[in-house]
Structures are given as structure tokens and as C-alpha cells.
Amino acid sequence: MERRLVITADDLGVDAATNEAIVELMRDGLVSATTLIPVAPAAGDAVDRLKAAGLGAPRLHFALSSGREWEWAGWRPLGTDVVSLTDEDGTLPVSPAGVEHRVDAADVARELHAQLDWMARLGLRPTGLDSHAGTLYGFQGRSLADLAVDFCAAHDLAFRLPRKLLTVLQLTVRGLRGAHRRAVGLADERGVALPETLISAWLPGRMVLTYAQLRAEVIGQLRGLPPGTSELMVHPAPRAAATRMLPSDGRKRMWELRLLRDPVLHRELHRERISIVPAW
Numbered sequence: 088m089e090r091r092l093v094i095t096a097d098d099l100g101v102d103a104a105t106n107e108a109i110v111e112l113m114r115d116g117l118v119s120a121t122t123l124i125p126v127a128p129a130a131g132d133a134v135d136r137l138k139a140a141g142l143g144a145p146r147l148h149f150a151l152s153s154g155r156e157w158e159w160a161g162w163r164p165l166g167t168d169v170v171s172l173t174d175e176d177g178t179l180p181v182s183p184a185g186v187e188h189r190v191d192a193a194d195v196a197r198e199l200h201a202q203l204d205w206m207a208r209l210g211l212r213p214t215g216l217d218s219h220a221g222t223l224y225g226f227q228g229r230s231l232a233d234l235a236v237d238f239c240a241a242h243d244l245a246f247r248l249p250r251k252l253l254t255v256l257q258l259t260v261r262g263l264r265g266a267h268r269r270a271v272g273l274a275d276e277r278g279v280a281l282p283e284t285l286i287s288a289w290l291p292g293r294m295v296l297t298y299a300q301l302r303a304e305v306i307g308q309l310r311g312l313p314p315g316t317s318e319l320m321v322h323p324a325p326r327a328a329a330t331r332m333l334p335s336d337g338r339k340r341m342w343e344l345r346l347l348r349d350p351v352l353h354r355e356l357h358r359e360r361i362s363i364v365p366a367w
Contacts, residue, residue: 088314091364092356093282094347095120097217097322099137099145100127101154104327108344110136112323117347119365122148122217125202126162126179134209143365146215147203147244149235151190151222152183155332166201169194183220187229195231199238214366215245215280224248225263232270240277245367247320248274249285251313282367283315288343292335298342305346306355316367323347 096109096118106129112118123133123145137145151172153162162179164172171191174180199216206213216239218224223231232248239246250271252264274281286308288301295301305319323344329337346352356363 089362090312090314090360091316091362091367092309092312093120093316093318093364093367094118095122095146095318095320096347097122097148097320098124098127098219099148100124100130100133102129102328102331103132104325105129105323106133106136108323108325108328109133110140110142112344112347113137113142114140118321119363121145123206123211123213124148124150124162124219125205126150126165127154128162130205131209134211138210144206144211144213146217146247147206147213148217148219149199149202149223150219151179151186151195151198152220153179153181155181164198164201165205166194166198169198169201172198183222183227185227186220186222187225187227187231190231192231192234195234196238199235203242213244215239215247217247225266228263230263230266230270232266233273236270236273236277236279239274239279245280246274247285247318248281249283249318250281251284253284253286253308280367282318283313284317285320286312286317287320288339288346292333292337292339295335295339295342298345301339301342302346302349302351306352309355309359309361312359312361316364318367321347 096112099106099109099121100123109121113121171194223235235246248270288305321343322340324340329341
């Protein structure tokens with residue numbers, strides 16, 4: 088069977104410099120999809136750039152947490168009466184840790200609708216849903232994936248929930264394999280499209296010591312892609328955006344931008360006969 092890959096640049100909307108870089112990657116055909124964070128400070132700028140470039144709608148990158156305080160903290164929800172989602176100052180928490188445990192499911196549903204409605208009012212019709220910082224997947228012990236699948240079914244959206252968990256993801260979700268299986272089964276029942284698997288440069292910035300190491304990690308996963316449509320998720324950032332982060336994290340994101348432009352990556356995709364597609 089054919090192996091297909093969606094190459095997605097995440098985090099459109101965090102700042103103008105990142106927006107510019109991602110739109111350029113889209114225009115040059117170096118990524119086949121992107122995701123937009125409606126609550127991020129430069130979300131409006133991202134929409135303007137997409138429209139000016141004649142590009143299609145990004146997926147909804149749903150956020151229940153803010154950017155980190157050294158990046159883009161202070162994001163606010165778009166929904167009303169979603170008290171369980173915010174800190175005392177009305178902003179989404181900086182850390183995604185524990186967010187799943189503190190939120191009320193009804194508030195999450197209201198915020199999902201609010202963020203999707205914001206995109207619709209600007210003329211964008213996203214084809215899929217993603218989870219910023221993974222808060223819908225239950226990395227901290229409570230999965231909201233069933234709620235997300237129901238939302239996707241109601242709005243004809245695909246959902247970034249990989250059918251197969253790579254070893255690194257199995258370690259991340261720990262005891263939530265049962266919740267993952269249930270969500271995949273529910274998605275199939277409701278007709279929600281899912282990627283076969285999800286690959287990325289998974290190691291945290293402090294553990295990525297060289298660009299060659301990052302490239303080798305991604306290419307190794309490409310060689311093991313199963314048949315069907317999978318996704319490569321990257322977080323490219325130019326230097327202007329990376330300098331707002333911790334040095335190791337900023338360096339990693341600049342290397343992810345470099346990777347997308349690297350002929351070695353594209354030769355490997357050709358050698359492995361992996362077709363690039365816009366959606367699963």
C-alpha cells in the first residue's frame with residue numbers, strides 16, 4: 088500500500104515572524120498543512136497573510152494553555168463563562184501540566200465552539216482539529232479525546248489522533264492506552280478521519296545537541312512509516328521568534344525550520360516513495 092505524509096507546520100498565530108516563515112513554507116510547497124491558534128496574539132496577522140498568499144484554511148490548533156511566560160504568555164479564551172479554563176487573571180494557564188484535571192468538560196466544549204466560530208467569522212473553514220500542547224490527549228492522566236471526537240463528528244473535522252502510537256508516544260501517554268483505543272474506536276464509529284501515525288522531532292531542546300541529530304531522528308521515523316496517511320508535525324521558527332524562547336528550545340525550532348528546507352529530507356522522501364498530501 089502507498090505511504091502518504093502530511094507535513095504540518097504547527098503554531099501559526101504565535102507571532103508575526105513565525106507567521107511569515109510558515110506562510111513562506113506553505114507557498115514554496117515545503118509543508119503541506121499548517122495549524123492556527125485562534126487565541127494566540129498574532130492569529131489575525133496569520134489570517135491576513137494566508138489570504139494574501141491565496142492559501143487554504145489551516146486546521147484548528149485548539150489551545151487550553153498559553154504560550155510559556157518567556158514566549159507568548161497571557162492568552163485568553165474566546166468563549167464566555169469558561170471559568171474552569173482560566174487562572175484568576177482570566178488567562179489560560181502557562182503550563183499545560185494538569186490542565187485536563189482542572190477543566191470542566193462543558194467549558195472545553197464551549198471553548199472549542201468559540202475558537203472554531205472565530206475562524207468561521209474570518210472566512211476560514213478548517214478541515215481538522217489539533218491539540219496545542221496535547222491537552223486533549225490526557226498526557227497528565229485525563230483524556231478529553233472522546234469529547235474532541237464528538238466535536239469533530241458534529242463539525243465534519245478530521246482529528247490529529249494517531250491510530251498507531253510510536254514507542255515515544257506510548258511512553259508519553261503512559262497509562263492512557265485504553266483511553267486511546269476507545270477514542271480511536273469512537274472516531275471510526277463517528278466517521279472522523281485520523282492519521283495512521285504521528286512523527287516529529289520528539290526530544291526536548293536540551294537533549295538535541297546538533298542539527299544532524301535532529302535530522303537523523305526524523306529520517307529514521309520516515310523509514311518506518313506504515314502504509315496509509317501519516318503526519319510529520321514540526322514547529323519551525325525563525326531567529327526573531329526563537330530568541331524569545333529558552334536557548335535550547337529556540338535552537339531546536341530554528342533547526343526544524345532548516346530541516347524543512349533541507350534537500351537531504353526531500354531526497355529521503357523520494358527514495359522512500361512517500362507521497363506528500365495536504366490531509367489524511
